[in-house]
Amino acid sequence: MTDWNELDVKEARMAGHAQGTHLDPWQDAYAAKAAHLKESEIRALFAVVSRPEVVSLAGGMPNISDLPLDQLAESAHRLITSHGAQVLQYGSGQGWEPFLESIAEVMAVEHISADPGNISVTTGSQQAIDIVTQLFIDPGDVIVAESPSYVGALGVFAAQQADVRHVEMDENGLIPEALDERIRDLKAAGHRVKFLYTCPNYHNPSGVTLSEERRPQAAEVCRRHHVLIVEDNPYGLLGFSGRTYPAIQTYWPDGVVYLGSFSKIFAPGFRIGWAYAPAWIRKKIVLSLESAVLSPSMVGQMALHGYLRDYDWYGQVTTYRDMYRSRRDAMVDALTEFLPTCQWTVPDGGFYTWVKLPEGVNSKTMLPRAVTELVAYTPGTAFYADGQGTDYMRLSYCYPPEDEIREGVRRLARVVSREVELQHMFSPDRSGGHE
């Protein structure tokens, strides 16, 4: 009875407020893992980014303005008039067979000879990360990931209560010796190490690529420790020199779940990605997908299938490469000119550069001041599971055109130098350093 009275008092107090500000009556009903759902730092930025006066170097939206819209419109029209009853219907849980074959052809570009029967179509490769994580992770299980790692994957890992441990990278990507040592120590300490999550090509956020010689080494380390590899590869075809690296999957087909995406080599709007896994794991992925969404969108699958079959999709990829290379150049030029006190990676492909701030400047606390100066970036802390990253920021050059990139970095430089000044002003050295 006391409980009810208390509730009544609270309800009376809150009467007239909007529902969202009431105390959540379901607070005690959520699953334990619901407490681990957190708003990502990138998400909090969305509202800011949408203001046109802000130069956003924060998001990861591809620039799709070069797509041949008239041709795509024609294809969509033809698809619906000629195959409408199929395109608008349910499909199979794993994906539409002709489309699985098209995907295998895309994978062949990265040296993978894929059995279409082991491909599963997902609602963007984000869903593949979610499904694979749910398939392998019990609360407390360890996922090993690069230091730093993709914010969207870290969100999934947190939601499934994984214990994420980072492994050092250098300019050639993940360091196999460090990986070996880390896994050995974790296992020795009794941890269940479930998989390595890695983005070998034009890494998000670091922009670094795993060297070709390290690929078999990374596979061998994991094979020896019997640790699965989840190889996330949305940017692999976007190398600025046109070079494509063999996937880690090619060195250990039985131990790698490879994730692919059309969001960067075509467009994100259909939300179509895929997972390629050994048959044992693929079977469980398909059951998970059926449970999650019944079947992937036939509209998306058939439209993409038509695009891959009827259109010079690889020519479009080369167009994208040229465009992103110019933007990378604009970014690096601007950093060189305006931010000489910082260090940054020079990516050979993809969307991002990873910038180390001058000693003592905090990317998280600096962000509101940057937004005041009408420029946005993603603080480095978003890319770690353990609070690291305050001295880094990710700058994206994928979406804004070159002159905006330059203007964004110019504004950012102003913010950084003010931070440095402030820091000097209040540092122990300057203020007398007593204690």
Add this chain to the structure above:
Amino acid sequence: MTDWNELDVKEARMAGHAQGTHLDPWQDAYAAKAAHLKESEIRALFAVVSRPEVVSLAGGMPNISDLPLDQLAESAHRLITSHGAQVLQYGSGQGWEPFLESIAEVMAVEHISADPGNISVTTGSQQAIDIVTQLFIDPGDVIVAESPSYVGALGVFAAQQADVRHVEMDENGLIPEALDERIRDLKAAGHRVKFLYTCPNYHNPSGVTLSEERRPQAAEVCRRHHVLIVEDNPYGLLGFSGRTYPAIQTYWPDGVVYLGSFSKIFAPGFRIGWAYAPAWIRKKIVLSLESAVLSPSMVGQMALHGYLRDYDWYGQVTTYRDMYRSRRDAMVDALTEFLPTCQWTVPDGGFYTWVKLPEGVNSKTMLPRAVTELVAYTPGTAFYADGQGTDYMRLSYCYPPEDEIREGVRRLARVVSREVELQHMFSPDRSGGHE
């Protein structure tokens, strides 16, 4: 060591087989809940159903042959040429705002005055079931569901290791007194009862509809016990008389998560559904969705938005109603003529009738014999979490045309009467009854 020797023997025996038949080297790596992923009985039927000579009364595929494909093709063309850069891009995790407003207008038909800000767009309403279940269910938590209940939801519940308890229905749907008693007993026994999962309109698989007077009663029972309601409503607009019932949501807006779908009132191919929830829960749903898929397909959202805005979508719903009513009539006529030894429900809308077989006939063991006679159905056991349902089968009249429905039931009648004969032949009474 003994274990390894055994493994070696097995592996040697299996050498040369396809990968899928090898022992899974990752067997010990899966999460505990992966063991609960089961192939649904409906899934196993898919291979059979696709053979053209089989009349399938098993699936739940809508008949979308009446859709105005030429107009839809025109709309798609216009959408891509005029809004291509938006339609092919990422969107927000919750959904595209103008589309949320369109959905609110659809919900108004079922007496719900929805705040668009509390709608979340999902990849089919299946994803909404999955997300809500993950949000509330820790292993062992109880979900109360009708007896029988939707197979696709039961699959999700099993995957999340929920303890599903069924509650009796009669011809007016879920019985509020039985619900009350069941929840009371479960709580008294120390169970955490998390939600009631219910499909009030033209229930899948029973075909029964919750009467209008029971709706506030069901809401009140749950409110009193502080048990959330998940109201799954894919068929609500497909009432053959044109009547629409007020959603349970309208009686308890703070305690109901309402799930909607475009798969039956338009088409499934875009995989677009939605969840409508109180703001506290909606916030967590959106975070879960972002983690699962980043954002729903803009292609699907913008295409559906255009369809709802530019096309007489409600007129299409009335076309569907007429078509499905004729098929329901064909089904009931055929049952009356060919299967008088069975009992069945006469649905006022939706896709399904629920058939009780003659005493002792087992729908699960009968299925292979039915398929031999070129007719398929879904055994009743698919719709229970606890092995019940051997004496029931679900017959769908949604996809096959009327003459095929009639022919399917005729074939089924032959199978049933042979089962009855066999049973008589071997029953204790006939064989002398010694024991």
